[in-house]
Amino acid sequence: xxxxxxxxxxxxxxxxxxxxxxxxxxxxxxxxxxxxxxxxxxxxxxxxxxxxxxxxxxxxxxxxxxxxxxxxxxxxxxxxxxxxxxxxxxxxxxxxxxxxxxxxxxxxxxxxxxxxxxxxxxxxxxxxxxxxxxxxxxxxxxxxxxxxxxxxxxxxxxxxxxxxxxxxxxxxxxxxxxxxxxxxxxxxxxxxxxxxxxxxxxxxxxxxxxxxxxxxxxxxxxxxxxxxxxxxxxxxxxxxxxxxxxxxxxxxxxxxxxxxxx
Numbered sequence: 390x391x392x393x394x395x396x397x398x399x400x401x402x403x404x405x406x407x408x409x410x411x412x413x414x415x416x417x418x419x420x421x422x423x424x425x426x427x428x429x430x431x432x433x434x435x436x437x438x439x440x441x442x443x444x445x446x447x448x449x450x451x452x453x454x455x456x457x458x459x460x461x462x463x464x465x466x467x468x469x470x471x472x473x474x475x476x477x478x479x480x481x482x483x484x485x486x487x488x489x490x491x492x493x494x495x496x497x498x499x500x501x502x503x504x505x506x507x508x509x510x511x512x513x514x515x516x517x518x519x520x521x522x523x524x525x526x527x528x529x530x531x532x533x534x535x536x537x538x539x540x541x542x543x544x545x546x547x548x549x550x551x552x553x554x555x556x557x558x559x560x561x562x563x564x565x566x567x568x569x570x571x572x573x574x575x576x577x578x579x580x581x582x583x584x585x586x587x588x589x590x591x592x593x594x595x596x597x598x599x600x601x602x603x604x605x606x607x608x609x610x611x612x613x614x615x616x617x618x619x620x621x622x623x624x625x626x627x628x629x630x631x632x633x634x635x636x637x638x639x640x641x642x643x644x645x646x647x648x649x650x651x
Contacts, residue, residue, distance in 0.1 A: 434479045435479060435516075436480045436482045437517070437651060438483075438517060438521075439468075439483040439522075440485070440514075440521070440522050441464070441486075442485070442486055443488070443525035443562075444488055444489060444525070444526055444528060445488075445490065445627060446460075446487070446528065446565070446627065446636075447459065447460070447461070447487035448485075448489050449633050450487070451622050451627055451628060451630060451632075452627055460485075460636040460637035462637070463633070463634045463638055464637035464640055464641065464644065467638055468483070468645060491529060492529045493529075493543040493544050496526060497546060497547055500550065507551070511556060512554065518555060520651050521558045521648060522548075522558075522559045523559075524548065524551075524559060526547075527540050527564045528565065531564075531579065531580065540583050541586040541590075544583075552604070552605070555603070558604065558606065558647040558648070559604075560605070560644065560647060561591055562608050563587065563588075563610045564583055565614065567626050568616065568625025569626065584607075584609065587607055590607075591604070591606050591607040606647055610636075610639075611635060611638075611639025611640065612635060612639065
């Protein structure tokens with residue numbers, strides 16, 4: 390029950406507040422990692438651009454700390470290191486936007502927002518455009534969804550939008566486990582159903598669009614929840630700095646596969 394209340398409190402904050410929080414996140418990363426803008430390629434080979442989008446798990450929120458620990462920089466370093474052995478491989482630029490407290494429905498509602506919208510971001514980036522979108526969302530929906538399809542349908546719509554806008558690949562990261570799910574069997578089963586539906590959707594896009602078409606790939610969340618595990622924050626919902634690093638490294642194989650034939 391405590392975990393449920395924490396999640397509901399987080400989600401019920403006015404959207405203006407979460408938007409401000411997101412803007413602060415973006416400004417912080419702009420100073421430290423230039424995360425809000427893709428840099429101009431410095432080599433003859435144009436980069437492959439990857440955009441990670443989601444909620445606080447993408448922002449890198451780690452209560453009770455105020456610091457943010459996004460997984461994207463770990464992912465970028467590891468992906469480029471793995472691809473460096475091939476002289477023909479394009480460099481990979483990975484940028485991110487995390488919206489703490491937002492549900493997937495919130496994200497879809499503001500998909501064209503000029504500051505934080507996913508579609509508006511895709512349309513703004515060109516020469517080269519975004520090749521891959523990594524979407525990690527749905528955890529905040531669990532406090533309000535009455536059935537799994539309430540979450541799955543919105544996430545699938547967001548993936549379809551990316552593919553329709555010319556993004557070559559998307560990755561649907563599964564909703565992670567949490568302490569709250571261990572206390573609530575109904576929610577735990579809902580998460581299993583959402584993840585299974587996302588995986589089925591991804592397999593369908595691969596089968597219908599062909600090898601050279603635009604399609605989605607499912608990636609289970611890289612590790613399970615365990616009490617007292619150094620990767621999980623004390624709230625049982627978010628990750629520690631070690632956890633976000635493990636998340637980034639855990640996504641590497643799937644990202645490499647998605648970029649392999651681009």
